[in-house]
Amino acid sequence: MREFAYRLHLVAASRDARVSLRYQPFAAPMLTIRDIRKSFGQTTAVGGLSLDIAAGEVFGLLGPNGAGKSTTIAITTGLLAPDSGSVDILGLGSPADPRVRMHLGLAPQDITLYGELTARENLMFFARLYGIASPRARVDELLAQVELDTRANDRVATFSGGMKRRLNLAAAIVHDPQLVLLDEPTAGVDPQSRNRILELVRTLAAAGKTIVYTTHYMEEAAKLCDRVGIVDHGRMLDVGSVSELIARHGGQSTVTVTRGDADQRVLTSDPVAEIAHQFAAGGVTGVRVERPDLESVFLSLTGRSLRE
Numbered sequence: 335m336r337e338f339a340y341r342l343h344l345v346a347a348s349r350d351a352r353v354s355l356r357y358q359p360f361a362a363p364m365l366t367i368r369d370i371r372k373s374f375g376q377t378t379a380v381g382g383l384s385l386d387i388a389a390g391e392v393f394g395l396l397g398p399n400g401a402g403k404s405t406t407i408a409i410t411t412g413l414l415a416p417d418s419g420s421v422d423i424l425g426l427g428s429p430a431d432p433r434v435r436m437h438l439g440l441a442p443q444d445i446t447l448y449g450e451l452t453a454r455e456n457l458m459f460f461a462r463l464y465g466i467a468s469p470r471a472r473v474d475e476l477l478a479q480v481e482l483d484t485r486a487n488d489r490v491a492t493f494s495g496g497m498k499r500r501l502n503l504a505a506a507i508v509h510d511p512q513l514v515l516l517d518e519p520t521a522g523v524d525p526q527s528r529n530r531i532l533e534l535v536r537t538l539a540a541a542g543k544t545i546v547y548t549t550h551y552m553e554e555a556a557k558l559c560d561r562v563g564i565v566d567h568g569r570m571l572d573v574g575s576v577s578e579l580i581a582r583h584g585g586q587s588t589v590t591v592t593r594g595d596a597d598q599r600v601l602t603s604d605p606v607a608e609i610a611h612q613f614a615a616g617g618v619t620g621v622r623v624e625r626p627d628l629e630s631v632f633l634s635l636t637g638r639s640l641r642e
């Protein structure tokens with residue numbers, strides 16, 4: 335409900351800003367977060383987190399339940415004020431300013447749609463709030479993009495979880511924002527909806543949008559993101575491309591060599607050389623390589639698994 339109110343607050347507050355900001359030049363960086371902190375009572379949700387995101391980047395925020403991802407997103411979009419620290423969007427200032435918020439689109443973790451309205455009515459409603467004069471063409475384009483054009487006239491209350499997620503994403507970008515924040519856009523959806531959502535993120539990225547994407551799914555982050563940040567206990571443990579993080583924290587590969595009935599496991603940073611060495615020794619009947627992945631990175635940084 336908090337996010338629902340926010341979407342209205344974001345659009346309503348942004349109407350007056352629309353014309354004056356449309357022609358702002360978009361220079362990097364897109365998003366600068368400096369040492370933000372937020373506590374709820376005794377709970378530190380975000381405990382001093384900084385981040386720089388360049389224009390056009392697809393950035394993945396990875397962390398387990400309660401790591402502080404949604405709180406970080408809420409602060410970044412101006413929904414929550416941090417206890418301390420600052421957020422700057424596009425060099426224009428804080429998202430507390432409605433003119434700055436016009437450049438943001440948020441697909442909240444908790445879906446914010448009207449169940450009693452149809453898919454098209456939902457998007458038309460949000461488009462009108464943003465002051466888009468003739469939204470029908472834009473809305474129909476989005477409905478097709480999220481593959482809901484055949485369900486456009488059905489009430490959202492009758493939709494599956496995946497369909498709601500797709501429409502939730504469409505609602506976030508109806509005003510064509512530069513910075514799109516997607517809080518677990520693929521949580522609890524089937525593989526078809528997931529693929530549709532991932533494709534849409536790629537389309538947005540290809541159009542030059544900046545994407546901040548939170549997820550528990552490492553495979554997704556590895557496929558989609560230019561860089562990822564690993565968050566736990568409200569802190570950014572490290573930031574980099576997936577290959578950089580694996581090189582820094584992933585550890586060694588495991589080569590399992592089979593000779594007849596016997597398996598031998600060898601830890602190595604150069605699995606190709608190890609396999610060549612084993613073959614040269616002779617008698618190899620099987621070989622398997624396990625390379626470190628983001629899960630290994632997470633385990634090494636936090637001492638626990640990303641999904642537990």
Ligand SMILES: Nc1ncnc2c1ncn2[C@@H]1O[C@H](COP(=O)(O)OP(=O)(O)OP(=O)(O)O)[C@@H](O)[C@H]1O
Pocket residue numbers: 374377378379380397398399400401402403404405406443
């Ligand atoms: N409004 C609130 N009131 C009290 N505690 C809160 C509030 N919002 C967040 N928290 C707490 O702050 C911590 C971080 O929560 P947050 O929702 O940011 O995590 P998250 O990384 O998004 O988790 P998840 O993966 O489950 O969505 C948690 O301990 C949570 O219980």
Ligand SMILES: [Mg+2]
Pocket residue numbers: 403404405443517
């Ligand atoms: Mg969350």
